[in-house]
Amino acid sequence: MTDLSDELELIRRARAGDQEAFCSLAKAYERRVYLLALYYTRNGADAEDMAQELWLKAFRAMKDFRGESSFYTWLRQIMINSFLNHRRGAATAKVSSIESADQFFASTKGLRSFDLEENVHRKILVEKIFCALEDLTPQQRLIFLLKHHEGMTYEEIARSLGCSAGAVKKSLFRTVLKLREHLGVDEGRAESNDFIPCAAGENL
Amino acid sequence: MHNCQETKERLPDLIFGEMDFREKERTLAELERCPSCDAEYRSLASTLFIYDRAARAAQPDESFWPAHHERLRASYGASPALAPHVAEIRAYAPLWKRILTASVRVPAPLAIASLSLLAVTTLLALRPPRTTVSTARPETRVETRTVEVPVPQDRVVIRTVYVDRSRREGRANARRDNGQNIVSNQTASARPNPAENQREVLQGFKPADTVNLHIIKGSFPR
Numbered sequence A: 001m002t003d004l005s006d007e008l009e010l011i012r013r014a015r016a017g018d019q020e021a022f023c024s025l026a027k028a029y030e031r032r033v034y035l036l037a038l039y040y041t042r043n044g045a046d047a048e049d050m051a052q053e054l055w056l057k058a059f060r061a062m063k064d065f066r067g068e069s070s071f072y073t074w075l076r077q078i079m080i081n082s083f084l085n086h087r088r089g090a091a092t093a094k095v096s097s098i099e100s101a102d103q104f105f106a107s108t109k110g111l112r113s114f115d116l117e118e119n120v121h122r123k124i125l126v127e128k129i130f131c132a133l134e135d136l137t138p139q140q141r142l143i144f145l146l147k148h149h150e151g152m153t154y155e156e157i158a159r160s161l162g163c164s165a166g167a168v169k170k171s172l173f174r175t176v177l178k179l180r181e182h183l184g185v186d187e188g189r190a191e192s193n194d195f196i197p198c199a200a201g202e203n204l
Numbered sequence B: 001m002h003n004c005q006e007t008k009e010r011l012p013d014l015i016f017g018e019m020d021f022r023e024k025e026r027t028l029a030e031l032e033r034c035p036s037c038d039a040e041y042r043s044l045a046s047t048l049f050i051y052d053r054a055a056r057a058a059q060p061d062e063s064f065w066p067a068h069h070e071r072l073r074a075s076y077g078a079s080p081a082l083a084p085h086v087a088e089i090r091a092y093a094p095l096w097k098r099i100l101t102a103s104v105r106v107p108a109p110l111a112i113a114s115l116s117l118l119a120v121t122t123l124l125a126l127r128p129p130r131t132t133v134s135t136a137r138p139e140t141r142v143e144t145r146t147v148e149v150p151v152p153q154d155r156v157v158i159r160t161v162y163v164d165r166s167r168r169e170g171r172a173n174a175r176r177d178n179g180q181n182i183v184s185n186q187t188a189s190a191r192p193n194p195a196e197n198q199r200e201v202l203q204g205f206k207p208a209d210t211v212n213l214h215i216i217k218g219s220f221p222r
């Protein structure tokens, strides 16, 4: 989907209930949505469920899309709400959804035909990143994904989540420190834990 | 004057691209002058770099996506979304058409209960009424009138007494002379001629075993 007029036409047809048009529209964003769900849940099956639930919500809500923002911006707000609801559900269930790298690669067909050494290296990396993401609160994880993967500004994230831009910044900084710890990055000479770069009293 | 704490507090803005061009230039210049701040910056930037590499490693193989797309497509088909023509009507039709085609989602038990109630109500409404026609047509009034009707009853008589009625017969003959119609009963006609004026002898008389008497009760006109 590179041509904006094509997307507008697909949106018009999808709003009128054309399932094929919606499929074509969704196809352009399916990877992006699935990967965000994957990093958020750290579990291939959960990511699949979450992505499917999100697209179904969007399909049903398509008639309400007024074109006041881009299709993806509208879709992303549905996605954020889904993530927040999923977080509440997961918090209630108190079930950890993390899976081992072997399980993960089996469920997502993630291992390509690299050599053995490359695959071992990838597994270690994936386990590290999933452990790091697991160590974040769901909101920290969501803020990090919206910032680092989606490129949203502090203000946009704050509006979407209903918090302050300062709280978003503080959350991001803490996230990077946790990631650094889990990924084993050398802290150098800096004593990075000595400072927190946002307003006091805000806590995510 | 460089302040390490202030510079480090700005580092998230730098690595997440929240600085404008001038602020970015100023901060990078400070990092060049301060090894501690520069090390911290490189450390944070390396973290994101490694994270990105790991995130890419976690991405599924290319063969995953067509199957994923097909699963999503199938889920739209199974979804109770609007039929195209209905959606078209909703989007562009006038208000009265939208109202006519509007639908409301209700839970299945509530829907079943409502339909059952509707069915019972319809059946009761269609059933023929048990009440008299007077309710349907109030102009025809029923007039109640009391009429005395003779009620005949059969009784078995087990004893019959016969008496001499010659004196009465004499009065009856006098009435006949006066032109009155007298109906004489069987018993009277069977009697011996009163002109003989003799005492009737009942010797050898054999009455019937039973006699049917018709007794008329009530205020039958005499």
Ligand SMILES: [Zn+2]
Pocket (backbone or CB within 6 Å): B002, B003, B004, B005, B007, B034, B035, B036, B037, B038
């Ligand atoms: Zn410094």
